[in-house]
Amino acid sequence: MSSPIVDVERLTVDFAAGKKTIRAVAGVDLTLAKGETLALLGESGSGKSVTLRALLRLHPRSARIAGSITVDGSDVLAMSARQLSRYRGGTVSMVFQDPGLAFDPVYRVGDQIAEAVVRHTGASFRDGRTRALELFERVRIPSPERRLDNYPHEMSGGMRQRAMIALALACRPKVLLADEPTTALDATVQIQVLLLLRELQRELGLAVIFVTHDIGVAVEVADRIAVTYGGRIVEMGRCADVIRGPAHPYTQGLLASRAGHSVAKGTRLVAIPGSPPDLANLPPGCAFAPRCSQAIEACRKTVPDAVVIERGHFSCCLRAQPTAFSPAPATHGAVG
């Protein structure tokens, strides 16, 4: 395998909130291969969006970021302001949850895309508009010529999100970050945008990190899924492995508590008790231990290391067991 396009090691992000420090990301390691889609799946406050924003260094100066982030061979945390503005949009770009907030309301959408092209490539504004038209056709916006002259409020939610994707792709980035891009959309529109993202990813060979709280959405787009909880990745593996054989008690709980059509009416859902952890006051051990039915004393004391379950699938749980048939590399939890 060639070297990964994104390599994040021991990433921590702290925010100061008065006298307290909020540890939003508490040690995240992840790699992303070229042309791969990784879904970060987690609840609010699990650190998934903060991790994504750290990749573009979108956090305020007061945020303390430690660890290392290497994208396409460059050290992101060491970039100067000038390098950073070339990197944002040029190498890595982002699609946000609310496209209504991501566009400037007083400029035509087509001009905003053209401006990005002009800034990054030095092309003329006319060429920028041509590129914008090409992109609008690409993301299948109906009557694209006319739509280029629209202001953001003149577009529907689904169309604005398509335009947002066009803007993100304007300078041919290698990595696309998507932060809950379909959460604000209606069900029938969400599936259209998911299919569009999947198609663009395949045809342009993009590497994509897709943040979502919806397991179904992750299954639709991802090659691999990373489950986040309390600022850490607690389980990661190929999409099918994680969905069919969840190894971490939190992932197991999430899948079991879904009100799917397999749940008979009138029965109770198997709910995870308690509430998500307070990031200003993370427990010393496993962040999930206070809610975990399988927790033992050791879980409350040490942060568990990754245990390899099978090839490319690991779980950060002291009680995790590698599956019998897989060759178990030496890890802390699997000795014996």
Added chain:
Amino acid sequence: MSLSQSGIQDGVAALAADPRDRGGAGTPLLRVRGLIKHFGRKRGLLAKASPVVRAVDGVDFDVAKGETLGIVGESGCGKSTTARLIMQIIAPDLGEILFDGEAVGSVALDLTQFRKQVQMVFQDSYASLNPRLTVEDTVAFGPRVHGLRRRAAIARAHDLLDRVGLEPARFAGRYPHEISGGQRQRVNIARALALEPRLLILDEAVSALDKSVEAQVLNLLLDLKDEFGLTFIFISHDLNVVRFMSDRVMVMYLGKVAEVGPSEAIFSRPRHPYTEALLASMPSMDPDKRTEEAPISGDPPNPINPPAGCRFHTRCKMVATLCAHAEPPPHHVGGGHLAACHLADPRSGHPRLVAA
């Protein structure tokens, strides 16, 4: 045309003893007929013709005693407006709302009496609480307004907090910003129950919660429904949750009812192409069977100028010329299941019916 359902008698026996029951077990708890609300319509001689949002445009339905009616649909379909019209938070332009056989706002059932019996839980658990009231004062507020002494109201609040899983000793004195989203929604539910209502309207009540907390609150709602003999109107865009909670489901599209019927029938044998598309749009949970083609294209049209004829015809795969002109009335397809589609009516003259 009657929309009354047969066969939805679940829980009716349990309610028979309710002294507030006036119409008897056969009378629906809520009956809505011809409900219309247009926003932006100006009144008076000098009013100019301005754009009108047809938020709710002729909606009929019943909610039987003890059942849960789920309402689904996309943004702009009128599901939340319908809830607010029922609650009388906004006044309908036209239409009739009968509660247990009596017209809401009539001499027999004035708004004070009505609101004691119908309560609502909103999506935003924080915005719907007063930030300057403690949890116990929030829950006790309604009963005090309706004449209960402070001490008795606080006692009731503590009892209810206990029932919704919030230990009064720990939570009664806290303010809304001091508790989590799931806990706040429990407070909202306790407050809604404080007046001992018979009908609870849950408007996206679990949508803002984290998935791991959502299941807890759904379980709580099911328990409370049994314990207090409640009737629910459960509004959500999450079809899985609606399927789990509801006895009957109503699908809305652009201010109209597209389809209504028993939950199982709607989910396993939908008769309206919009319902079919909505179900097919749910993300797959099987990595080997991902969705390959979007069931419908485009966004829902703007309710300011809804399409003529059938409102869904601009996005429908089964569309025929007929659909652009004639609006399909709700048609009975058996088992208390109605679909407003020409294809559901064998005599509509839809070309696909002849071909089949």
